[in-house]
Amino acid sequence: MNKDKTVELLLPAGGLDTLICAVDYGADAVYIGGQRFGLRAKADNFSIEDMKKGVEYAHAHGAKVYLTVNIFAHNNDIHEIPEYFKEIKDVGLDAVLISDPGVFMLAKKYMPEMELHISTQANNTNYETFNFWYGMGAKRVVTARELSLAEIKEIRANIPDDLEIEAFMHGAMCISYSGRCLLSNYMAGRDANRGLCTHPCRWKYAVVEESRPGEYMPIEEDERGTYIFNSKDLCMIEHIPEMIEAGIYSFKIEGRMKTKLYVAAAARTYREAIDDYLESPELYKSKIEHYKEQISACTYRQFTTGFYFGKPDSDSQIYDSNTYVRNYIYLGVIEEVNDDGSVLLYQKNKFCIGDNVEIMDFRKGDIKAEVKSIRDEYGREQESAPHPSQKLYIKFNISADCLKKGMIIRMNSN
Known part of the structure; x- marks a missing residue:
C-alpha cells in the first residue's frame, strides 16, 4: 500500500481537458481510456500524445494516471493488443487497469515494468480471488460493486498488506453483475463488455402479450412507473469513515463520460470531506449537510449507498423517470x-x-x-x-x- 497517503481520491477523465480539471480540483489520481480496448468507447478518450500530455500535467501536480484496458477481449482484439501495449508502455502511466486474464498475461509480457490493476469488471468478490491476482503480480484489485463493506473488511484481513483495494464511492450503478451486460448487444448490436454500451437499462419498458401484437401494457410497480432497471446513483459522502475502516485505499468516482462540472464538483467535495475527516472526525461530522449540498451540484439520479450496507431494495430504483437531476x-x-x-x-x-x-x-x-x-x-x-x-x-x-x-x-x- 502507498504509505504516503491514507487514502487515494480517484477521478474519471474522458479527455485531456477533463483530466486537467480533475487534477486542479483535488484528485490524487485519474483514470482514463485510450482510443481502443476500454469500456467507454463513446467518451472522447486519449490519443497517445494526449496521454503523454495528461501524464506530464498530472505528475507535475503530484497526481497519478491509470489507463483502462478492461474490455473482455475477442480473438481479433488479442491480435491487436500487443502492439497497443508497445505504444503505451513508455508514456509514463502509473498503472494499467485490466479485466481479462488473457490481456493481463499480454500486459506482463509486453509491459513487464508496468503496474497492473484488476478492474471491477473481473467480478472480484472474495479474498481468494484477490490473492490469485496478487500471485499473478497485480498491485491493486477493484472490488465488485455487489460487495458490502463487511465483506470488503473481511477481504482486507485475508490479503497481503501491500495489495491495495479500490472501490467505487460515487456515480452511476449498473443493472448487471459487475457491469457484465448483454442488453446493449442484444438490443442495439453494441457490446457493453467491449466499450459500446447504449444504456438500455435506462429505457422505458412495456409488456406485449404474444397474441396481441402492438398492444403495449405498461410495467408498473405500485403505480410508480416503468423504468424498472433504472438504479439511483451511488453516493458515499456520508460514509467515508466506514470505507476507511473497511480497508479501502482508493476511493473511486464513476463517470468517464461526464462533464467537467461533474468532475470538478465531485473532486472538490470529496477532497474536502476526506481531508476534513483525516484532520478531525468531528469536523467532518459537523459538515455532512454541507458536503451533501455540494455533491448535489453534480448531475445525478437521486442517491443510494448501493450494496455497501446490505442488498438494495425497491428504494434503490427510480421507476418514474430516467432523467438526471441538474441543479x-x-x-x-x-x-x-x-x-x-x-x-x-x-x-x-x-x-x-x-x-x-x-x-x-x-x-x-x-x-x-x-x-x-x-x-x-x-x-x-x-x-x-x-x-x-x-x-x-x-x-x-x-x-x-x-x-x-x-x-x-x-x-x-x-
Missing part, C-alpha cells in the same frame, strides 16, 4: 485571465448580462459574481451568450485577481 448549469471553464480584468471561455450554455454565477474555487467555496459585460472574439458587445462553443470575453463585478485558469463557471438552474 447547476455548466457555462464554461476559464481559459485565461486577461490584464483588462476579463476572462476567456468557450461558452457551453446560455447566460446573459446581469446573471448571477458561481466561479468554483479549486479547493473550497465558490466566488459569487454578476456578469457585467460579454464580448465576442471580435470585440463586439453582446447582451447574452446563446450560441454553444462561442469564444467569449467576460467581465464580472469582482476583481479578476482571485480568478485562475481552469476554474469552472456555473449557474444555479433555479
Whole structure:
C-alpha cells in the first residue's frame, strides 16, 4: 500500500481537458481510456500524445494516471493488443487497469515494468480471488460493486498488506453483475463488455402479450412507473469513515463520460470531506449537510449507498423517470485571465448580462459574481451568450485577481 497517503481520491477523465480539471480540483489520481480496448468507447478518450500530455500535467501536480484496458477481449482484439501495449508502455502511466486474464498475461509480457490493476469488471468478490491476482503480480484489485463493506473488511484481513483495494464511492450503478451486460448487444448490436454500451437499462419498458401484437401494457410497480432497471446513483459522502475502516485505499468516482462540472464538483467535495475527516472526525461530522449540498451540484439520479450496507431494495430504483437531476448549469471553464480584468471561455450554455454565477474555487467555496459585460472574439458587445462553443470575453463585478485558469463557471438552474 502507498504509505504516503491514507487514502487515494480517484477521478474519471474522458479527455485531456477533463483530466486537467480533475487534477486542479483535488484528485490524487485519474483514470482514463485510450482510443481502443476500454469500456467507454463513446467518451472522447486519449490519443497517445494526449496521454503523454495528461501524464506530464498530472505528475507535475503530484497526481497519478491509470489507463483502462478492461474490455473482455475477442480473438481479433488479442491480435491487436500487443502492439497497443508497445505504444503505451513508455508514456509514463502509473498503472494499467485490466479485466481479462488473457490481456493481463499480454500486459506482463509486453509491459513487464508496468503496474497492473484488476478492474471491477473481473467480478472480484472474495479474498481468494484477490490473492490469485496478487500471485499473478497485480498491485491493486477493484472490488465488485455487489460487495458490502463487511465483506470488503473481511477481504482486507485475508490479503497481503501491500495489495491495495479500490472501490467505487460515487456515480452511476449498473443493472448487471459487475457491469457484465448483454442488453446493449442484444438490443442495439453494441457490446457493453467491449466499450459500446447504449444504456438500455435506462429505457422505458412495456409488456406485449404474444397474441396481441402492438398492444403495449405498461410495467408498473405500485403505480410508480416503468423504468424498472433504472438504479439511483451511488453516493458515499456520508460514509467515508466506514470505507476507511473497511480497508479501502482508493476511493473511486464513476463517470468517464461526464462533464467537467461533474468532475470538478465531485473532486472538490470529496477532497474536502476526506481531508476534513483525516484532520478531525468531528469536523467532518459537523459538515455532512454541507458536503451533501455540494455533491448535489453534480448531475445525478437521486442517491443510494448501493450494496455497501446490505442488498438494495425497491428504494434503490427510480421507476418514474430516467432523467438526471441538474441543479447547476455548466457555462464554461476559464481559459485565461486577461490584464483588462476579463476572462476567456468557450461558452457551453446560455447566460446573459446581469446573471448571477458561481466561479468554483479549486479547493473550497465558490466566488459569487454578476456578469457585467460579454464580448465576442471580435470585440463586439453582446447582451447574452446563446450560441454553444462561442469564444467569449467576460467581465464580472469582482476583481479578476482571485480568478485562475481552469476554474469552472456555473449557474444555479433555479
